[in-house]
Amino acid sequence: MAFIRTFSSIYFLTLASDAIVFFNPFSPTSSIKNFKPQLHLALSHIRLNTQLAFSPCPLTVHYPHDDKIISLCKKNLHREALKAFDIFQKCSSSPLKSVTYTHLINACSSLRSLEHGRKIHRHMLTCNYQPDMILQNHILSMYGKCGSLKEARNMFDSMPLKNVVSWTSMISGYSRYGEEDNAITLYVQMLRSGHIPDHFTFGSIVKSCSGLDDFKLARQLHAHVLKSEFGADLIAQNALISMYTKFSQMADAINVFSRIIIKDLISWGSMIAGFSQLGYELEALCHFREMLSQSVYQPNEFVFGSAFSACSKLLEPDCGRQIHGLCIKFGLGSDLFAGCSLCDMYAKCGFLESARTVFYHIEKPDLVAWNAIIAGFASVSNAKESSSFFSQMRHTGLVPNDVTVLSLLCACSEPVMLNHGIQVHSYIVKMGFNLDIPVCNSLLSMYSKCSNLNDALQVFEDIGNKADIVSWNTLLTACLQQNQAGEVLRLTKLMFASRIKPDHVTLTNVLVSSGQIASYEVGSQIHCFIMKSGLNLDISVSNALINMYTKCGSLECARKMFDSIGNPDIISWSSLIVGYAQAGCGKEAFELFRTMRGLGVKPNEITFVGILTACSHIGMVEEGLKLYRTMQEDYRISPTKEHCSCMVDLLARAGCLDVAEDFIKQMPFVPDVVVWKTLLAACKVHGNLEVGKRAAENVLKIDPSNSAAVVMLCNIHASSGHWKDFARLRSSMRRMDVGKVPGQSWIEIKDKVHVFLAEDNLHPERGKIYTMLEELMLQILDDGCDPLQMVS
Numbered sequence: 001m002a003f004i005r006t007f008s009s010i011y012f013l014t015l016a017s018d019a020i021v022f023f024n025p026f027s028p029t030s031s032i033k034n035f036k037p038q039l040h041l042a043l044s045h046i047r048l049n050t051q052l053a054f055s056p057c058p059l060t061v062h063y064p065h066d067d068k069i070i071s072l073c074k075k076n077l078h079r080e081a082l083k084a085f086d087i088f089q090k091c092s093s094s095p096l097k098s099v100t101y102t103h104l105i106n107a108c109s110s111l112r113s114l115e116h117g118r119k120i121h122r123h124m125l126t127c128n129y130q131p132d133m134i135l136q137n138h139i140l141s142m143y144g145k146c147g148s149l150k151e152a153r154n155m156f157d158s159m160p161l162k163n164v165v166s167w168t169s170m171i172s173g174y175s176r177y178g179e180e181d182n183a184i185t186l187y188v189q190m191l192r193s194g195h196i197p198d199h200f201t202f203g204s205i206v207k208s209c210s211g212l213d214d215f216k217l218a219r220q221l222h223a224h225v226l227k228s229e230f231g232a233d234l235i236a237q238n239a240l241i242s243m244y245t246k247f248s249q250m251a252d253a254i255n256v257f258s259r260i261i262i263k264d265l266i267s268w269g270s271m272i273a274g275f276s277q278l279g280y281e282l283e284a285l286c287h288f289r290e291m292l293s294q295s296v297y298q299p300n301e302f303v304f305g306s307a308f309s310a311c312s313k314l315l316e317p318d319c320g321r322q323i324h325g326l327c328i329k330f331g332l333g334s335d336l337f338a339g340c341s342l343c344d345m346y347a348k349c350g351f352l353e354s355a356r357t358v359f360y361h362i363e364k365p366d367l368v369a370w371n372a373i374i375a376g377f378a379s380v381s382n383a384k385e386s387s388s389f390f391s392q393m394r395h396t397g398l399v400p401n402d403v404t405v406l407s408l409l410c411a412c413s414e415p416v417m418l419n420h421g422i423q424v425h426s427y428i429v430k431m432g433f434n435l436d437i438p439v440c441n442s443l444l445s446m447y448s449k450c451s452n453l454n455d456a457l458q459v460f461e462d463i464g465n466k467a468d469i470v471s472w473n474t475l476l477t478a479c480l481q482q483n484q485a486g487e488v489l490r491l492t493k494l495m496f497a498s499r500i501k502p503d504h505v506t507l508t509n510v511l512v513s514s515g516q517i518a519s520y521e522v523g524s525q526i527h528c529f530i531m532k533s534g535l536n537l538d539i540s541v542s543n544a545l546i547n548m549y550t551k552c553g554s555l556e557c558a559r560k561m562f563d564s565i566g567n568p569d570i571i572s573w574s575s576l577i578v579g580y581a582q583a584g585c586g587k588e589a590f591e592l593f594r595t596m597r598g599l600g601v602k603p604n605e606i607t608f609v610g611i612l613t614a615c616s617h618i619g620m621v622e623e624g625l626k627l628y629r630t631m632q633e634d635y636r637i638s639p640t641k642e643h644c645s646c647m648v649d650l651l652a653r654a655g656c657l658d659v660a661e662d663f664i665k666q667m668p669f670v671p672d673v674v675v676w677k678t679l680l681a682a683c684k685v686h687g688n689l690e691v692g693k694r695a696a697e698n699v700l701k702i703d704p705s706n707s708a709a710v711v712m713l714c715n716i717h718a719s720s721g722h723w724k725d726f727a728r729l730r731s732s733m734r735r736m737d738v739g740k741v742p743g744q745s746w747i748e749i750k751d752k753v754h755v756f757l758a759e760d761n762l763h764p765e766r767g768k769i770y771t772m773l774e775e776l777m778l779q780i781l782d783d784g785c786d787p788l789q790m791v792s
Helices: 032-047 066-074 078-091 098-111 114-126 132-147 149-158 166-176 180-192 199-209 214-225 236-246 251-259 267-278 283-293 301-314 317-329 337-349 352-360 365-377 381-394 404-410 415-431 436-450 452-467 469-481 484-499 505-518 520-533 539-551 556-563 570-582 586-598 603-617 621-633 641-653 657-665 671-685 691-700 707-718 722-735 765-783 787-791
Strands: 002-006 008-018 019-023 744-749 751-756
Touching: 019 707, 066 078, 066 098, 078 098, 078 114, 098 114, 114 132, 132 149, 132 166, 149 166, 166 180, 166 199, 180 199, 199 214, 199 236, 214 236, 236 251, 236 267, 251 267, 267 283, 267 301, 267 744, 283 301, 283 317, 283 751, 301 317, 301 365, 337 352, 337 365, 352 365, 365 381, 365 404, 365 765, 381 404, 381 415, 404 415, 404 436, 415 436, 415 505, 436 452, 436 469, 452 469, 469 484, 484 505, 505 539, 505 751, 520 539, 539 556, 539 570, 556 570, 570 586, 586 603, 603 621, 603 641, 641 671, 657 671, 657 691, 671 691, 671 707, 691 707, 691 787
Parallel strands: none
Antiparallel strands: 002 008, 008 019, 744 751
């Protein structure tokens, strides 16, 4: 590095191999000849990108001028300005100007360069430079924007004088990085110190309130904003709109929005995003159209993203295409953010080729964009395409994250996709994502939906003590879907032992399982647990309690539970109606149905299954036929297989077997085994051999191994005296090794369910059981009763 300066005399300074040499040509002891090597070395350093500068005085090294750094900062060449500072601070401990420091600190804020920010601040301290309050505020803001809240607070506390900017910078830092409680506390301290908040303060503190689950505090802050002189300021108003949308209070957000005289792009964008996120998709699109009609602001990529999201949820691809055209018109056709939402919209609406085309038009798609297209195809269970995009993404060098693998697992949610799911599982283990609880929970869900309960249990065991409430609920739901009610109850006991607090999903699963095995004791214990724990009865839990009590035969408890619900929904009504109907209480079911309709509650498919079952049990054929027509004509409910089974049962029980058979032939879909078996059972009761024979033949066409149909047909032949046909069928049953499925019953003793089959010899305590049965038989005989007559 060489510096040359001409003043009253000339000095040459060369830095060669860290040696400093000064030469004065006018000194009598100096010799040009002796200086040539040093001069040659100095010139070499100049040629090697060393800098030439001018020192303000003799023997003083000159550093980059303040104006140079300021000029770079004004041109937004922040990195170059920081490099210039690095060169300067290596050569001097002298301070820069205050304005230079301010520009440098702002450059660190823009680049989020905490390292350089610390270096510049440390340089001030080393030079014993005392920054004024304005510069201190810039340093404070820099630390806050760079995420070093501890250093920001130290700076804030060390300031002898503070103004509203100081308080706002600190509050903004807390708000930006999720420390909302500290932001609120500091805001209160600011008010007590006598400082008056401005619109920037309100914007930051309202944003902090959005992150807290305290709507009462939100109202108080809104009132404080209105009372201040900045109540009508756009920054504060936009922050209030964003806060209310995050609290799902769109009515309040609309109220604030409507009072803004001149709305900006943030105002419109916040409202459109709020409507789209909270399920008011039509309102979001209406506001989008209104914004365009005013022709004041051009929508940005975030507004388009919200509009595409609304179209996606409404499954309105035509509307989405029109907005896509506008997006291209405004020059955002290849934008990353808008493109992600657009890909998702096209994929969810089934336009997979359009989604693919949009994605390939995005300039330099990042990981978020790849995740969006993978998730879009995964949402329609297209595992093949999701895997293809996943492979392409890996070839670009991007490293997948947990969102990527979650989407891949979502695509493998059907049994036919199990092999894809196993491959994704292997990749997850290889990359170490199996340590992430949400990923493990998705694996549980994937195996559960693919009906692979054993692998789901293995994944759950691998999670171990890290299992959360989602893990437990996923496994309980899987067991319930596989009709493993006993396993649900066993796992629930383990869950309670692990001290995981159950939620409404857990309680619903347990209650449904209790109803499936008619375990009144377990169901009532869960009910007591809910009441003692002070848990709020979710409507789904209340409905599960009604369902459990009806299946356990306790209609009185079911009715009490129903009456305790303040505003029962259609599931509540339907559960009780079905319960009454299945218990043979047809009159009670009809009374409840009339009450429901009188209150204006619209029945659904399950309601009509219940009321038609009630008609069947009490023989109300005409009323049942009328309700069947009402269901289709008045409520526009298409008949399902369950409705048709009820109607067949209604007609068959009443002895109208030919009418029931004609009804089956006119059904809008192919009759299943249940419908034909219903008719077959009625034929046995009424002794109709011809219809019964046709019903049995249709059952065996659908399910050749169905033993129940053959057994019932044998019984019909026997009761009709057709012994030859009876013998032929019995012989055929022996030849085909078809036997009657044994009856099954169970009893619950001391929290343990004992299951019995007819002529069971497998129970571990069968000896004691049969001994007790023999004693009971002897007592019956001693009392003069005939056991055969009692059974018949």
